[in-house]
Amino acid sequence: MTIVRIGLAAVGALAVGGAVAALVGSGTVLSLLTQAVIYAVFASGVGLLLRQNGMVSFGHALYFGLSGYALGIVLQLGWMPAELALVAVLAAIGAVAFVVGLVIVRVPGVAFSMMTLAIGQMLFLTASRSRGLTGGADGMNINWPSTLFGVPQSLLLKPAVLFLVCWCVMVLVVAGLALLLRGRFGAVTEAVRDNEERARFIGLRTLAPRAAIYALSAVIAALGGSLSALNTGFVSPEALHWSVSGVALMMVVVGGYRALWGPPLGAIVYFLFKDVLGDWASHWMAIFGIALITVIVFSPTGLAGALERLLPSRRKRAAAAGRPASAH
Amino acid sequence: MLTINLFNGLVYGALLIVMCSGLALIYGLRRVVNFAHGSLYMLGAYLGYTIALKTNFWVALVGAPAVMALFGVLLDRYGFRLLQDRDPLTVVLVTFGLLLVIEDFVQTVWGKSNLTVDAPAALSRSVDFFGTPLPAYRLAVVVIGALVALGLTAWLRWSKAGLFVRAASTDPVTTAMQGVNTDALSAGVVGLGTALAGLAGVVAAPFLSLSPSMSSDVIIDSFVVVVIGGLGSLGGAFVAAMVLGMVQALGAVYLPDLSAVLPFVIMVAVLIWKPAGFAGSRT
């Protein structure tokens, strides 16, 4: 996609968000949508790792929860103003994740996935048991100041405003990734993903780019965590549990990981479904498990992939070239 | 005191042997890391509970694994076989979906609260071991673990079917070309793998109690074992299971704060040193 098209799509998406914020009256609905959007950001991080590195992480909740905890601790200790804390936490997580990435992206295939599961659970168990600063299994409150970036809390926490803030972050993340990945960095990481050996033989170093993607995916997941911390003012070990990572992964697969807007789509579908399920909601695990299996078997590129295949512009182009449209 | 702790390590290690040999077998033949294995263990335990309620523990000991074996055969026939040409991560995600379905099923049928299963009367006593009283049931668990380990090793080494299994896990195409019905073989082995998970569940029930979280408790440890031992290596899994069992048991007593984290630290350390695990993985 060209820069112009990305820009236009972003503006359009922002407008949609604005419309929703203005027109939806129900605070409950907006709250639900806000949660969906927060998870959309989180899922984008998980999806990025899968899309660019071809790696499945069952442990990204680690970064999602870690940012909440980091913010909580920093604000409680009063080390810096909240605005700076938001940036500092993301930067720190990025740095740590890069170092971690340098080590763990060398682990091949499924062993990597298993390792992410283990590391995530490690932090979950540690957070559950350490009382002290983090409140152990009960979690901790996050002391947000009365104004953030000049905006008073009373305004910021209004359902419509908070939704809009989260929505804008999501749009910027997706648009930002689209811009970043169309260039050389995107090409390098795709090449390493597709054929690591050949990548070396065309002169590319293969470790640092993969670690960088891992770090970026961690930062995005952490960004989701920061939004969540803002939304609830609270963080607990539950945010680090592997099931949270699993849910994000489900959103990525069901939404489709090839398209950058796939994971957000998956998140929104997930939350809408959960809401619509009503009485059946207690069986959400089975239903999503079946949905996951169905999507993987019948449409590996997820809902986004299926939608793209249906788009008329693709069909015309494919027909003209006399070959089936590939899901790109 | 030390004897008891070492013994408990032995017991947990034996349990992991039964669990992880199933995981290793399934991986060896189908190249699938079965993320649902912990849920199968849990399902086996709960099935055992119900069967034991209606009849007795001994029937459950045979019955639950039998049901799980059937489930495994179906899983292979309608799951793994149909997906065998797909990317391995795809199949992993399918097993993850299966995990969710089984968890839900168990919670729906048996509820969320903890259930207890009593050890059979014949084993509810202590055996004297050089002055230390050891629960007979747990001793039996160790025996079962040893029998499984020895039995599998012997079967793989000396039986015809075992030969076919070793051949098929090294090179399925050539093995099939030699006239071995690899599909039937895979179904059988996966069935055996799921039966072992179920057996582990039934055996664990009297001393670990049944709860919806038992699957996640055990799956992480199983992954640690299998990764350290080397994916697909049965021998590696046996050794790693014993090591982990000991580490868990001793850690819980002597280093309680670190004990939860220790297995992961070991796993991470091993993977950094040897990204394919100790016995190496067959790709």
Add this chain to the structure above:
Amino acid sequence: MSDYVLQAEDVAIHYGGVKALDGVALTLERGQIRGLIGPNGAGKSTVIDAITGRRRLTRGRVRLGGEDVTALGPVERRRRGLSRSFQRTSIFGQMRVRRQVELAAHSMNPEGSEADAEAVLRELDLLARADDVAEDLGYGEQRRLDLALALVGRPTVLLLDEPMAGLSVKESLDLAQHLKALTSRWNVSVLLVEHDMDVVFGISDVVTVFELGRVIASGEPAAVRADPRVREAYLGSAA
């Protein structure tokens, strides 16, 4: 000595009792095409692996333009102008053709990577497929893409590992002539491993014959063809 763009000195690769290469010496002059022939298992592909750094040497040195690159890995050697193609097609399946060729060009020639890629795609008749995803290409097109990835960026030395594999007789000869013209125009020196005798003797300036990890003959095509050792080991009476 330092006039050679590529030099392999006493290269050996031993593992587990097998001597895949045993004291191989090779040279390549500027603008030269050297053919490497020999029976299956003679070590031809292994020589390319050794020179490009894909396999570690048990013994010996590799020099690129006089510089000792033995301790360097494939990435470093590529950046110094040593490029190779693969016998089993090795491309980036899910990337578009143009994008991957431009990427390959970039590490060698950051400024002119787009123009470079365009030129190579045109020469190898891949422009029509430039916007397609690599895995959608036909076999022949994918082989050419593999070649394009090696050729782009004006390497000093190009190692070709059975580039004609799977092509028809006519296609092979066409490609051979095309490569000869191209490498001559772009001043690329070539080491060509190939089974097809007509191709090798058709375009090579010099030929080296391998057997069981050793060089048994080396020189001008006509001389090599007539060499009795070569006839006995490899060509038989068909030559």
